[in-house]
Amino acid sequence: TNAIQIAIDGPAAAGKSTIAKIVAEKLGYVYIDTGAMYRAITLKALNAGINMASNEEAGVLLADTEIDLIPIEGGQKVLLDGEDVSEAIRSQYVTKAVSEMAAHELVRRRMVELQQKLAEGRGVVMDGRDIGTHVLPAAALKVFMSASVEERARRRFEENKKRNITTPLEELQAEIAQRDKMDSEREVAPLQQAQDAVYLDTTSLSITEAAAAIMKLAEERS
Numbered sequence: 493t494n495a496i497q498i499a500i501d502g503p504a505a506a507g508k509s510t511i512a513k514i515v516a517e518k519l520g521y522v523y524i525d526t527g528a529m530y531r532a533i534t535l536k537a538l539n540a541g542i543n544m545a546s547n548e549e550a551g552v553l554l555a556d557t558e559i560d561l562i563p564i565e566g567g568q569k570v571l572l573d574g575e576d577v578s579e580a581i582r583s584q585y586v587t588k589a590v591s592e593m594a595a596h597e598l599v600r601r602r603m604v605e606l607q608q609k610l611a612e613g614r615g616v617v618m619d620g621r622d623i624g625t626h627v628l629p630a631a632a633l634k635v636f637m638s639a640s641v642e643e644r645a646r647r648r649f650e651e652n653k654k655r656n657i658t659t660p661l662e663e664l665q666a667e668i669a670q671r672d673k674m675d676s677e678r679e680v681a682p683l684q685q686a687q688d689a690v691y692l693d694t695t696s697l698s699i700t701e702a703a704a705a706i707m708k709l710a711e712e713r714s
């Protein structure tokens with residue numbers, strides 16, 4: 493079988509990264525979490541105090557920024573200018589601001605370039621919002637993964653508990669819905685199902701079931 497590129501897109505907290513990691517591990521592919529890159533530049537922008545609404549200011553900041561994804565056992569490490577920010581980028585502070593940063597054309601152009609370089613010539617499982625539509629348009633397998641917003645909020649709530657984050661469920665649900673709206677309505681590469689993507693509703697699927705569904709599709713296409 494051939495190593496293929498697998499693109500997994502979908503709204504926030506649909507389980508994309510959990511499932512993508514499992515599939516990558518089983519196939520011996522690299523896992524690339526593109527959301528982490530948008531989160532990293534957002535963290536830097538917040539710390540630098542730039543005007544988050546400005547495409548130009550974001551561009552200037554980016555020109556002076558290095559973002560690296562380092563594959564590690566069971567996932568990836570995110571380096572921002574050499575510093576490990578893997579935990580810091582998961583905070584509510586970053587989560588609330590990321591969709592505004594990710595809407596900028598200059599930001600997306602740079603990230604897509606980096607992502608395409610990371611995927612070049614190897615088996616990858618890449619998750620995000622625009623992977624099937626823009627980053628890896630030739631991917632052999634594209635999956636659009638979703639679940640009801642209630643279920644996604646509940647899952648994020650459970651995941652947060654383990655990391656001692658105590659944001660109330662209602663607040664999580666509102667934040668997720670708001671982020672989906674911004675990601676779907678932005679002008680540049682909005683969140684959208686690619687025409688040739690397989691739709692996977694995980695509302696009533698376990699992690700094991702969802703991973704198995706993707707493994708089956710991957711085997712058919714590799």
Ligand code: C5P
Pocket residue numbers: 504505526527528530531590591592594595619620621622623671675
């Ligand atoms: O996947 P995650 O929830 O970590 O993504 C955080 C944010 O990064 C998304 O809400 C979206 O604004 C942005 N993003 C994007 N394109 C991607 C991946 C993430 O715009 N490919």
